[in-house]
Amino acid sequence: MTDELSPVGRFETIVLATDGSEFSAAAETTALELARRCSARLLVTRVVLTNPEYEALVPDRVQKAEIEAQKQIDKVAEEARAAGVRAETVLRQGSDPYHEVVRVANDKHADVVVIGRRTRSDLARLMVGDSTAKVIGLASCSVLVAPRDTKMPEKGILIATDGSRLGDAAAYSAVRLVGKCGLPLTAVSVVAEDSGSEERAEAQAAVDRVRKAAAKEQVEVDAMLQEGSRPDTVILETARAKGADMIVVGSHGRTGLSRLMMGSVSERVIGNADCPVLVVKASM
Numbered sequence: 255m256t257d258e259l260s261p262v263g264r265f266e267t268i269v270l271a272t273d274g275s276e277f278s279a280a281a282e283t284t285a286l287e288l289a290r291r292c293s294a295r296l297l298v299t300r301v302v303l304t305n306p307e308y309e310a311l312v313p314d315r316v317q318k319a320e321i322e323a324q325k326q327i328d329k330v331a332e333e334a335r336a337a338g339v340r341a342e343t344v345l346r347q348g349s350d351p352y353h354e355v356v357r358v359a360n361d362k363h364a365d366v367v368v369i370g371r372r373t374r375s376d377l378a379r380l381m382v383g384d385s386t387a388k389v390i391g392l393a394s395c396s397v398l399v400a401p402r403d404t405k406m407p408e409k410g411i412l413i414a415t416d417g418s419r420l421g422d423a424a425a426y427s428a429v430r431l432v433g434k435c436g437l438p439l440t441a442v443s444v445v446a447e448d449s450g451s452e453e454r455a456e457a458q459a460a461v462d463r464v465r466k467a468a469a470k471e472q473v474e475v476d477a478m479l480q481e482g483s484r485p486d487t488v489i490l491e492t493a494r495a496k497g498a499d500m501i502v503v504g505s506h507g508r509t510g511l512s513r514l515m516m517g518s519v520s521e522r523v524i525g526n527a528d529c530p531v532l533v534v535k536a537s538m
Contacts (some may be wrong), residue, residue: 263430265292269364271355274326280400285368287406289339298327299344301351352388368398410438412498414489417460420504424534428502441477444485486522499529
């Protein structure tokens, strides 16, 4: 068992994935503010849905869609520049917008993709067709999911760690982000009520590593163990009790699920949170 967190957590290049709809409004606001706080480059990205057959049948419609999409992302980029953010636009075509967003993130070596969440739901593991789940599953970088009518945190950030490598990566990212935002940090590790001494010791070691990383960054942290049969419920309830308006989780926990699966705890937190959730991906 190590006593150090993984050296990750950059916020230098941010990809905003927007479709111009009301469901992307929160992602736009969140991405702009994240870029401003972190002095990051913002890539305002939109994908025009098309395929060769459709383009051959109605080329004028595709061209019109591209013009409208470019206008929309130009407007977002202009707002970002007015706020002092370095902003660029990226317009892509494709039959699957989420693969295109991931390609942009890979091509530009992005640290974070910011995307909206259309629905409030308890995401099932097999719902890989869900837009948010697809981006999280396919992206090699972290993904910030912004539910409708939310924004960057103003009250505090909660990190949920299970002591795994990905939990440590998420914790380090949370510490770095708190340092840039100047907000209180809460760290929680959830254990079952019938957990044995070894499991409790591992959970305690996880929050102790967060304390150590926070101390290095001169960040105060309220670190705690919580009991409960449903870790996702405990995480959400703790965030509300502590007034945290952003939650940070790893892309999956100890179960080592495939890339298209986030892990049931992370999925349920993302699906049911009423604040943005940063899903941290560690290098594989």
